[in-house]
Amino acid sequence: MRHIISILLENEAGALSRVAGLFSARGYNIESLTVAATEDPSLSRMTLVTRGSDQIVEQITKQLNKLIEVVKLIDLTEGEHIERELMLIKVVADSGESREEVKRLVDIFRGNVIDVTTTTYTIELTGPGDKLDAFIAALADVKILETVRSGVSGISRGEKSLHI
């Protein structure tokens, strides 16, 4: 099962490597990991996507909670939640036809072309991971030069929130 674990941790040097180290030391997998400071500069918010049986995910959350710098965490997948990922993708668009085709796809997926040269488009697209996958698939014969994905950020739906 895929789980999205949201973590509030002390915004301190070394906190990230403690989390990453825990995963490698105990053989848990990380599908994606994003982290940045929150509105409270002493705290970072991390979203971590992992896969494992219920028993493994229970161990993961318990072990994470044991890290001194972890202030609080929730498994977002236990409730209603929203997940988003940002993708920046640079493609070859060097003929009138391909430029038209790519622009049309970007519109359908509600993305933006954020940088243009005579031969390339750089596209910004946000959404759940499968939407980004679908966009890449839809590009079909368009040559991709670079793909940059942020990894998943997640938040609970409704009034529920992760705060201290």
Place this chain on the structure above:
Amino acid sequence: MELNGADILCRSLADEGVEYLFGYPGGAVLHIYDAIYKQDKFQHILVRHEQAATHAADGYARSTGKPGVVLVTSGPGATNAVTGIATAYMDSIPMVVITGQVPTSMIGNDAFQEVDSVGITRPCVKHNFLVKDVKDLAETVKKAFYIASTGRPGPVLIDIPKDVTAEKADYSYPEKVDIRSYNPVTKGHPKQIKRAVELMLEAKRPVLYTGGGVILDDASQYLVELAQKLNFPVTNTLMGLGAYPATERQFLGMLGMHGTYEANMSMHHTDVLIAIGARFDDRVTGNIEKFCPEARIIHVDVDPASISKNVSVDVPIVGTVGSVLQDMLKLLNEIEQPAEQKASLVEWWRQIDEWRAMDCLKFTQGDEVIKPQYVVQKLWEVTQGDAFVTSDVGQHQMFAAQYYKFDKPRRWINSGGLGTMGFGLPAAMGVQLAHPDATVACVTGEGSIQMNIQELSTCLQYALPIKVISLNNRYLGMVRQWQEFFYQSRYSMSYMDALPDFKALAESYGHVGMRIEKPGDVEGALLEAMKLKDRLVFMDFVTDQTENVYPMIPAGAGLNEMILV
């Protein structure tokens, strides 16, 4: 008052009540050593290798319950200490390790004796700190002691760059410390405790399986009270020995790979297993698929991550062992034990006594060759079961665990989780310093003792009258045993050729050396050694080369599938 970082560190340690600091100087900690020179609040013990400093601090901690404290220099000082830190981590021993570091301006430059101590130790500490500002130093020390000694204890490392020890700041030691992200649980959930007590009273074939957690939380008296109130049998893990008196009727002995027949059979047949401060280690459970097939399981542990990690349990209780046991006792004092249970316990004890009658630890001591078991048994008799016993790792460790009957907690000091050879002698130094008048015996082998034998020099310097009981079989015995059983007796590298003359070696270090070759001399030699109250005596017992540790559960087998002889 304004002090430099080195003085702040020393003042903080003194204010924390530290008695002994185990360490070894070097470039990055010279300011600190200068501050140590100028103070008289605690004593610094100079070891001969940094690994020994950590083990000595560990022995001090295990035998007193107070955190052991270590000071080493940067680079190799820190890396040498890692084995001892990992040893303490695996056995949840409170320890504070201070490592020197190159000056902050040079961190990351591959400076002389630079190593990323925080990075290297991260997976084997409870927490670690790099102090970059002298103003944070005192508070960091306070936090380190707090984290090391609360919740599930463990080692905490403080890495201090050299310039931080020279800079000045106002000193005041914080009264208390608050860490918003660290709030260890103490009391167990009352509802869960009630459920556990109800389940315990339904049991027909209960077993109390208890581990190092009972000792770490100083909860032995409550365990004894609970067990005796209910007439339940008790088995201890290797780490838990001494939590329940070994000479008492309800004690089944140690369980697990080299546990007793009665302990392992009781585990296999129990219907309600009460696990207290134990972590279902693979050396205890054997094949997890075959573990306690009929049991509903109650598990009390201070660390939620220990619960349902290896074995899924029915009634989890997160809390300190002592408080949970007391809460259980309170409930039990209000309820009469059901007559039905009393009756089933009669039957259960009859079964257990039948297993016990197998006498699985019996051995025959002939006239010619000394059996290692015999030495430990005689050590127990001669010390009247009242010594502190440290051990190294291997066959002698198992013999010590099986044949020395520990009646008190904190008397059995061994590296259970990490299995660190070289632990015994330095650990004994820490124990002896903490208990200057007690008998401290280090049961070891000719393999293990050589991993930290240089500490004989430390023992001379501080006049530590440790009794080293070396069971010398000229083999790495446990390796040899596995090779005999599982590799058709291909003894690859398990033979120790070119051994030193240990008697002469001990003498050259200024101690008393003995070599004992005949069974008839064992008791006399031990008695003579114990009389030498102020001397370290190194006793080189020449033992049976091919003796094996029994019973044994081979890898992949269940607890009911022991090899008995």
